[in-house]
Amino acid sequence: MAIFNAKDRVIECKIVYYGPGRCGKTTNLEHIFKAGKKYTKSDMVSINTKGDRTLFFDFLPIGLGKIRGCDVKLQLYTVPGQQKYGSTRKLVLKNVDGLVFVADSLEVRREANILSLKDLQENLAEQNMDMSQMPLVLQYNKRDLADDGIPILPIEVMDKDLNSKLKAPYFEASAFKGKGVGETLKKSIQITLTYLNKKLKWSQ
Amino acid sequence: MSIKERIKALVKEAELYQSQSLLNQSREKYLELLKLAENDESISKNKKLLNDIKSRIRAVDDEITEIEEADKKSPELTEEVQNLISSLFSFSQNQATAAIEGAVALAKFGQYDKAVKELERLVKEGPIPLQAAINLLRCHLSLDSPEVAINQYKRWESREELGKGDLKYLHKFLDDHFKKKGIDIQVSEKDLGVSEKKEAEEKSDDLIDLSSIGIQFSEGKFKDKAVEFDVSFQSGNTVSIIIPPTKKDLAEAFKKGLRLPNIQCTSTIAIFNGSGVVSGKSNITTGPKRGSFSIDIIIDGK
Numbered sequence: 001m002a003i004f005n006a007k008d009r010v011i012e013c014k015i016v017y018y019g020p021g022r023c024g025k026t027t028n029l030e031h032i033f034k035a036g037k038k039y040t041k042s043d044m045v046s047i048n049t050k051g052d053r054t055l056f057f058d059f060l061p062i063g064l065g066k067i068r069g070c071d072v073k074l075q076l077y078t079v080p081g082q083q084k085y086g087s088t089r090k091l092v093l094k095n096v097d098g099l100v101f102v103a104d105s106l107e108v109r110r111e112a113n114i115l116s117l118k119d120l121q122e123n124l125a126e127q128n129m130d131m132s133q134m135p136l137v138l139q140y141n142k143r144d145l146a147d148d149g150i151p152i153l154p155i156e157v158m159d160k161d162l163n164s165k166l167k168a169p170y171f172e173a174s175a176f177k178g179k180g181v182g183e184t185l186k187k188s189i190q191i192t193l194t195y196l197n198k199k200l201k202w203s204q
Numbered sequence: 205m206s207i208k209e210r211i212k213a214l215v216k217e218a219e220l221y222q223s224q225s226l227l228n229q230s231r232e233k234y235l236e237l238l239k240l241a242e243n244d245e246s247i248s249k250n251k252k253l254l255n256d257i258k259s260r261i262r263a264v265d266d267e268i269t270e271i272e273e274a275d276k277k278s279p280e281l282t283e284e285v286q287n288l289i290s291s292l293f294s295f296s297q298n299q300a301t302a303a304i305e306g307a308v309a310l311a312k313f314g315q316y317d318k319a320v321k322e323l324e325r326l327v328k329e330g331p332i333p334l335q336a337a338i339n340l341l342r343c344h345l346s347l348d349s350p351e352v353a354i355n356q357y358k359r360w361e362s363r364e365e366l367g368k369g370d371l372k373y374l375h376k377f378l379d380d381h382f383k384k385k386g387i388d389i390q391v392s393e394k395d396l397g398v399s400e401k402k403e404a405e406e407k408s409d410d411l412i413d414l415s416s417i418g419i420q421f422s423e424g425k426f427k428d429k430a431v432e433f434d435v436s437f438q439s440g441n442t443v444s445i446i447i448p449p450t451k452k453d454l455a456e457a458f459k460k461g462l463r464l465p466n467i468q469c470t471s472t473i474a475i476f477n478g479s480g481v482v483s484g485k486s487n488i489t490t491g492p493k494r495g496s497f498s499i500d501i502i503i504d505g506k
Contacts, residue, residue, distance in 0.1 A: 022224050022225050022226055045285060045288060047279075047281065047285065049271075049274050049275065049279070050270055050271045050274035050275075052225065053225060053271075055279070056289075056313055059288070059292065075292075084275075084486070084487075086484060086486055087312065087484070087486070087500075088312075088313070090484070091293055091309065091312060094293070094295060095295055106221075106226075106229075108221070108226070108229045108232075109226070109229075122460060122461070125461075126483045126484075126502065145220070148216065148220070149213060149216060150216065150217060150220055151217070
């Protein structure tokens, strides 16, 4: 849960980018880091292994400035997507406030998306959190690959696979080109802060 | 789509997946391409093309092997990143507990040297040395270094760095661990005094450290059977047990989400009945326990 310092009026919250391996979680954060350098005093921390795959996590702290009289600080994380890093994902998810699920639009990753979302649901349940009640945004990434003739899943199929019950807001994106990244983050921040306001009454 | 167009499309897909490190998918596409080429009368004579496809498959295989090799080792991170891990993954409001959580997080991220140093410091300087000491021993034991764990215990014993009650608790912890693992190592014990037991009890927060759990299944193939397991790792209320590959059917009985209403929990200071839920199951792919199954259980009822 977010840390809210009522005396100094500072709220610090945690948003985690989740999704299957190689879906573009790190690319999202890299774009946010490049585009929003003025909002961050620190570097983005990435711990990668061979093939640029996230080994542990990525971490990007951002200061959003004053919102409704409160200094809002964000911590953005990614989890390692590979199935074998389950324990790391659980650790990174601890005390999460908001979630972005990055789904891979490639046809060959359809099952990986479904398994990863299920994994997220189970890991949240272990922390007594209900995914359907959490501030969650879906991002259907790599949409640009259709232009290169690579088989990708239609949005309707992805939405049916992943979002038929959740009914979460979703965005089409090409994180590689920076498209849809800002919209996804903006929505995530908006619904996460609204959710936290109900719980912590941080806004004036 | 003509055969040439089909080939071009498959090459494009395979190359893209390879560039995105989706290596298994890339390999599948190259294999599909090879099959297509071999089965086409005109193209199957083009040895140069077939060899090129085969060499691409080998390149993908090499990349898969490189990644698997890289995954076997945990990289040593910079001190700055290690410090960041300690601070990001210590959640407790209590400073002393948070310091231990930070050190345990380092161990979980494979930063054993730093974790050991930090836990050693917390044993000497921290306000809850027993918790730090237990986690330090766990670090050594999870690295399969029982001798190092014993030597550490002996140092504490000889230098009187810990209270008698704490030493007694740690002695029992090691002794139980070795007995359960079938390791024939005797841990020497000086005159520690039984009356100090309460001191150790008072220092443990949360769920006390468990050495083993006995599970009675309430459903499935093992219904009504009781099986005892050593606790290989514990973090808060979550314990991990290891099941060897020879007992695959037993491991399969632990489905994620399975409720375990009857768990007998054994610690060095108490035995009590509890309940829990299976929170995770994974295959151990590297190290001496390779092929075994690791099962995580949240103990949620005492």
